[in-house]
Amino acid sequence: VPVSWTNSGVDLHLELPPGRGRRAALESALREAIRDGRLVAGAPLPASRVLATQLGVSRGVVVEAYAQLVAEGYLRSRPGAVTEIAQAPGLPQPATPRPHPEPKWAADLRFGRPDLSAFPRQAWVRALRRAMVETPHVELGPGDPRGSRQLREQLAGYLGRVRGVVTTPAQIVVCSGFSQGLRLACEALGGMGISSVGLEDPCLPDHRAVAAAAGLAVVPVEVDRDGARPPTGAAPSAFVLGPAHQAPLGATLATHRRIEFATRVTDTGGFLIEDDYDAEFRFDSRPVGALQGLAPESVLYIGTASKSLAPGLRLGWMVVPPALLDAVVEAKRRADRGTDVFTQLAFAQLVRSGDFDRHVRRMRQVYRRRRDAVLAVLASRGPAWDVLGIAAGLHVVAVLPDGISEDDVFAAAAKQSLALTTLRPFWHGEPQLRGIVVGYGTPYEHDYAEALTRFGRVIDALR
Amino acid sequence: VPVSWTNSGVDLHLELPPGRGRRAALESALREAIRDGRLVAGAPLPASRVLATQLGVSRGVVVEAYAQLVAEGYLRSRPGAVTEIAQAPGLPQPATPRPHPEPKWAADLRFGRPDLSAFPRQAWVRALRRAMVETPHVELGPGDPRGSRQLREQLAGYLGRVRGVVTTPAQIVVCSGFSQGLRLACEALGGMGISSVGLEDPCLPDHRAVAAAAGLAVVPVEVDRDGARPPTGAAPSAFVLGPAHQAPLGATLATHRRIEFATRVTDTGGFLIEDDYDAEFRFDSRPVGALQGLAPESVLYIGTASKSLAPGLRLGWMVVPPALLDAVVEAKRRADRGTDVFTQLAFAQLVRSGDFDRHVRRMRQVYRRRRDAVLAVLASRGPAWDVLGIAAGLHVVAVLPDGISEDDVFAAAAKQSLALTTLRPFWHGEPQLRGIVVGYGTPYEHDYAEALTRFGRVIDALR
Numbered sequence: 001v002p003v004s005w006t007n008s009g010v011d012l013h014l015e016l017p018p019g020r021g022r023r024a025a026l027e028s029a030l031r032e033a034i035r036d037g038r039l040v041a042g043a044p045l046p047a048s049r050v051l052a053t054q055l056g057v058s059r060g061v062v063v064e065a066y067a068q069l070v071a072e073g074y075l076r077s078r079p080g081a082v083t084e085i086a087q088a089p090g091l092p093q094p095a096t097p098r099p100h101p102e103p104k105w106a107a108d109l110r111f112g113r114p115d116l117s118a119f120p121r122q123a124w125v126r127a128l129r130r131a132m133v134e135t136p137h138v139e140l141g142p143g144d145p146r147g148s149r150q151l152r153e154q155l156a157g158y159l160g161r162v163r164g165v166v167t168t169p170a171q172i173v174v175c176s177g178f179s180q181g182l183r184l185a186c187e188a189l190g191g192m193g194i195s196s197v198g199l200e201d202p203c204l205p206d207h208r209a210v211a212a213a214a215g216l217a218v219v220p221v222e223v224d225r226d227g228a229r230p231p232t233g234a235a236p237s238a239f240v241l242g243p244a245h246q247a248p249l250g251a252t253l254a255t256h257r258r259i260e261f262a263t264r265v266t267d268t269g270g271f272l273i274e275d276d277y278d279a280e281f282r283f284d285s286r287p288v289g290a291l292q293g294l295a296p297e298s299v300l301y302i303g304t305a306s307k308s309l310a311p312g313l314r315l316g317w318m319v320v321p322p323a324l325l326d327a328v329v330e331a332k333r334r335a336d337r338g339t340d341v342f343t344q345l346a347f348a349q350l351v352r353s354g355d356f357d358r359h360v361r362r363m364r365q366v367y368r369r370r371r372d373a374v375l376a377v378l379a380s381r382g383p384a385w386d387v388l389g390i391a392a393g394l395h396v397v398a399v400l401p402d403g404i405s406e407d408d409v410f411a412a413a414a415k416q417s418l419a420l421t422t423l424r425p426f427w428h429g430e431p432q433l434r435g436i437v438v439g440y441g442t443p444y445e446h447d448y449a450e451a452l453t454r455f456g457r458v459i460d461a462l463r
Numbered sequence: 464v465p466v467s468w469t470n471s472g473v474d475l476h477l478e479l480p481p482g483r484g485r486r487a488a489l490e491s492a493l494r495e496a497i498r499d500g501r502l503v504a505g506a507p508l509p510a511s512r513v514l515a516t517q518l519g520v521s522r523g524v525v526v527e528a529y530a531q532l533v534a535e536g537y538l539r540s541r542p543g544a545v546t547e548i549a550q551a552p553g554l555p556q557p558a559t560p561r562p563h564p565e566p567k568w569a570a571d572l573r574f575g576r577p578d579l580s581a582f583p584r585q586a587w588v589r590a591l592r593r594a595m596v597e598t599p600h601v602e603l604g605p606g607d608p609r610g611s612r613q614l615r616e617q618l619a620g621y622l623g624r625v626r627g628v629v630t631t632p633a634q635i636v637v638c639s640g641f642s643q644g645l646r647l648a649c650e651a652l653g654g655m656g657i658s659s660v661g662l663e664d665p666c667l668p669d670h671r672a673v674a675a676a677a678g679l680a681v682v683p684v685e686v687d688r689d690g691a692r693p694p695t696g697a698a699p700s701a702f703v704l705g706p707a708h709q710a711p712l713g714a715t716l717a718t719h720r721r722i723e724f725a726t727r728v729t730d731t732g733g734f735l736i737e738d739d740y741d742a743e744f745r746f747d748s749r750p751v752g753a754l755q756g757l758a759p760e761s762v763l764y765i766g767t768a769s770k771s772l773a774p775g776l777r778l779g780w781m782v783v784p785p786a787l788l789d790a791v792v793e794a795k796r797r798a799d800r801g802t803d804v805f806t807q808l809a810f811a812q813l814v815r816s817g818d819f820d821r822h823v824r825r826m827r828q829v830y831r832r833r834r835d836a837v838l839a840v841l842a843s844r845g846p847a848w849d850v851l852g853i854a855a856g857l858h859v860v861a862v863l864p865d866g867i868s869e870d871d872v873f874a875a876a877a878k879q880s881l882a883l884t885t886l887r888p889f890w891h892g893e894p895q896l897r898g899i900v901v902g903y904g905t906p907y908e909h910d911y912a913e914a915l916t917r918f919g920r921v922i923d924a925l926r
Contacts, residue, residue: 013627013752038623116600124805125592132588137579137907140773160501164476176639180799206800213797289476310603312804334676336643337669340803341775342587444600 022057026065044082106417107451111437117444119310123355131345145333147174151348164289166296167319174339176314181302185273186214188327198239200228202426220428227253230260237270243291244279248437250389262295272299278307278393280360283368297321370440377456394441400434412461416454485520489528507545569880570914574858574900580907582773586818594808608796610637614811627752629759630782637802639777644765648736649677651790661702663691665889683891690716693723700733706754707742711900713852725758737764741856743771743823746831760784833903840919857904863897875924879917
């Protein structure tokens, strides 16, 4: 018969084995729970009086069982304190955080992360507190799979204002980061009878995995300095593109190609999925509006807070063309029924208060300075480096001169204990270009100078 | 050429059409953005000086364009204040929340929700603030798809203590609610070559949809008062079961059936998915441990904060047997790369502080009183009602006597403006039983008496 109890701070669950005295049964159940690790060292036990009442035994039974297990070393009891599980040798110890398995680097310039130390923690807590004061109870329930109405209204205004996206809140689906957005989009394409999707080559390896997991065949699409090249001949009717800042090469999709892709999918009944992952951080004087504004009926736009705030938020947003909306909403419902409401409400408040715009503006200056510093390191070291994708984002690509391999880069970086990313894993097949993907967003602000110093030494070593 | 600007509070984006004067181009771009709804009424425009600098035009151009659009009614300008988008007739107005499309009920006793007004908002904000003070920056980054180590440690301790689950933090995967957990589990089963899964009949309709979305064929499994009945003959090697409190019938899976299911999947290399959705709220004196504790190698346990806190959190946890762990982690990575870290950290802090246990204990008393009140309403009205699943959870099932249909129930409930759930949608095919699923968790505390009064009138009307 299972028995559970509650004391002042904790609920516990035990099963007293039948067929012997209650004291022996209680001792045995406690021993087993401790050996199994279900009760770990330091966990308090209920007061004997409380437990006795709940088990329906005399208090003496519990007192004696505790005393016996103290004697055996399973429990520890100090006068005036609760009885607790002991740190006895041979018993399971509380789990301690295992060190992260990856090597410890002295500095990190890898691709893909913003400066996590810059996350506006106070503003975020403030926004959540405000949202918690203002939000009706019903919003904490299972709601619209598209997400909080409040957030979708903020996003419709924000994306129109900042990115030239043409939408209404009804077409917005809040998702758990870019990856989920891509997954849902691919599932919706599959539901429309589309069986393959063109992905830029190179692109993020995760995108290939996500498209494949959704059951789509992946077709590589060549990329040059004008961005993705519309394929000639037979080709998929759906593409994932990064028009503002192709990941990782950093090209901006040329206007004639925007039009060509948009025309192609309109003609074939296909769709473009627009990856607008780091558009907040554009440094040149010619910001590039979202491709979505050119063809709102054919472009499914996806943005994310992973670069502007933190990947750990797992917050993204999709602007879905009417023809795909039902399928995307249904895919979202079946994936997880909706994204965390609390995070949505806090982010809506952050946008409404202007704190988000202020944070983005401040970080744009920070990242611009960091980019300039990377370029200065490269410029000061001949031979002249070809650097791609400098107009925006959190990384640049330094193309390797002939005769230098990516393995040479890793060898030099290892000597400097500097973590770096290269182009290799981004290619679908054979690399067409070798290069270092320098992620200048990754270091914390106070670590950046040191990271650059080490980067400079790596570049020196490659000459 | 696209142009964007930044003023004190907002980032804006516009494209000035080429081929005419700058003033006309600016006017045209602003008009179009306002007509499209990208700039909505009340949105401020940058100071003319600021915009002029950023556009590289003289200030006079901007001043004149603004004046023209004020004259046309697009903009509004007051002395000493910023120029802003006007509320002119015929222009898109700011989106206002549309009324929820469903009818407004005077009272709601539907299945599936906890009392959202009882969510511990202050404790939650306090927990997040504490977590934000203590969490190293690196935890805000893209992390382990299994979730925050801190939370997994808390969960391992909590689930061992309260539910008799045998696990280590390494086997725990934090997910975005039960639905996602089920989806990931089904994807992992598919990856093991398992092509069909047994689902209890009746069960939540969403579970059928989620299993199907993951590509599994769904096989109904009969349920009686001892819970799910192990099928005879050929049967799938994987099952989703609610051993503690079958949804919706509320049976507790009998011990001999627990053993039979566990033995069957062990023998066939299959798995059980344990749905432990409302186990925190058990009212009788015989709490039922998790099935997982009986067969940790074969049972994938899923729990959720949707009933104990709020569905809007989208927070759940899986305890994954070693044979499925890699596949589940990979499925999670491809679904969304991980669950919202901020919510995980706040919940870990809520458990650590004891606030979660206190909240659950308090709500257990609340729901127990509510359940007793439902039973009293039914007991006071003959003929004797057969009521199922009273030992736990947030609902009971009142079996309809012969001669009363579920349509009769809806008709009577509509007259009372009372929202109710019946058994019908839970069955895979033909209903084997008709009944009202009374969700006593749904009303807010101060609405509960009124809801019960209306429920009593519905029962009266059915006689």
